[in-house]
Amino acid sequence: MSATQPGPILRNRKITGMSAVLLPFAADHSVDWPAFDAHVERTMEAGLVPAVNMDTGYVNLLDDATRNEVLDRTKRLTAGKMFVAGAYLSDQPGANYNQDVYVRRMNEIEAANGVPVIFQSYGLTEQSDEGITKAYQNLSKECDRFIGFELGTVFLPFGKIYSLDVYRELMNLPNCIGAKHSSLRRDLEWQRLALRNEVRPDFMVLTGNDLAIDMVMYGSDYLLGLSSYCPDLFGVRDRMWAAGDSNFYQLNDILQYLGFFGFRTPVAAYKHTCAQFLHLRGMLNSNLTHPDALKRPDTDLPILEAIVEQLAEYV
Numbered sequence: 001m002s003a004t005q006p007g008p009i010l011r012n013r014k015i016t017g018m019s020a021v022l023l024p025f026a027a028d029h030s031v032d033w034p035a036f037d038a039h040v041e042r043t044m045e046a047g048l049v050p051a052v053n054m055d056t057g058y059v060n061l062l063d064d065a066t067r068n069e070v071l072d073r074t075k076r077l078t079a080g081k082m083f084v085a086g087a088y089l090s091d092q093p094g095a096n097y098n099q100d101v102y103v104r105r106m107n108e109i110e111a112a113n114g115v116p117v118i119f120q121s122y123g124l125t126e127q128s129d130e131g132i133t134k135a136y137q138n139l140s141k142e143c144d145r146f147i148g149f150e151l152g153t154v155f156l157p158f159g160k161i162y163s164l165d166v167y168r169e170l171m172n173l174p175n176c177i178g179a180k181h182s183s184l185r186r187d188l189e190w191q192r193l194a195l196r197n198e199v200r201p202d203f204m205v206l207t208g209n210d211l212a213i214d215m216v217m218y219g220s221d222y223l224l225g226l227s228s229y230c231p232d233l234f235g236v237r238d239r240m241w242a243a244g245d246s247n248f249y250q251l252n253d254i255l256q257y258l259g260f261f262g263f264r265t266p267v268a269a270y271k272h273t274c275a276q277f278l279h280l281r282g283m284l285n286s287n288l289t290h291p292d293a294l295k296r297p298d299t300d301l302p303i304l305e306a307i308v309e310q311l312a313e314y315v
């Protein structure tokens with residue numbers, strides 16, 4: 001079996017970090033909007049691009065009003081700075097691809113001055129390669145800019161990691177500025193980086209690999225849920241890399257330990273770990289997750305507390 005090799009390490013590179021913003025909850029299970037606003041601001045202050053209505057923001061569990069409230073608030077808070085948002089539609093296995101709903105979601109995001117991230121759906125991913133490519137070509141005509149998204153089924157059941165042929169076609173769409181790659185596999189991401197370097201060097205390969213956040217060393221940028229645990233420290237880490245500061249490695253190692261703990265099976269419960277961690281850091285009023293989301297046990301808390309202590313010297 002021939003293994004894919006990594007490309008060269010790209011030192012002193014300015015990393016583009018996009019962070020999937022956690023939607024915080026209050027004791028009565030309503031959204032804690034002031035805490036959400038503060039987390040969007042914290043993300044921007046760290047130098048990261050907020051990514052709202054993503055999986056970390058429970059987009060698949062939100063009603064229309066809540067999803068639009070997230071967009072309205074983010075539009076106001078970002079005040080013209082870049083943000084991205086998930087264009088999500090809910091369907092079932094066997095569903096037809098529904099372009100109209102995607103376009104409606106993209107229009108809502110663009111009306112808020114955001115850049116759509118095209119979530120996958122059964123209708124999109126159950127098509128042939130040709131059908132998938134055609135769908136993105138048609139969507140690209142309906143917006144100024146967009147970001148693609150390949151998601152492993154460990155995150156959501158309708159996800160699909162595309163063939164490299166489909167990936168190449170995405171890069172051929174000039175207003176597709178990048179694509180988030182969430183296979184949790186380094187080799188598949190290295191293949192995408194090699195293709196990107198050959199075909200379109202300005203295209204962002206946005207790692208979604210919370211288990212290998214050092215993929216930025218090989219030229220990936222990122223759109224992560226893990227960075228929502230501590231946007232400030234991801235900002236510090238990224239600046240260390242740009243400055244050639246070797247403290248990058250030590251900080252990256254601790255953040256990766258947090259990533260392995262937070263994204264352990266069942267992976268979808270990473271959002272509760274995020275709330276627990278932010279609460280321990282005094283950045284949220286509660287450590288509650290969405291009422292319908294998977295939970296972590298309270299026995300995780302002492303482990304997270306120890307990680308907060310390990311990270312303290314970098315704050």
Ligand SMILES: N[C@@H](CC=O)C(=O)O
Pocket residue numbers: 020054055056057155182208209210223224225226
């Ligand atoms: N894919 C997740 C983030 C996990 O890294 C998201 O969409 O929020």
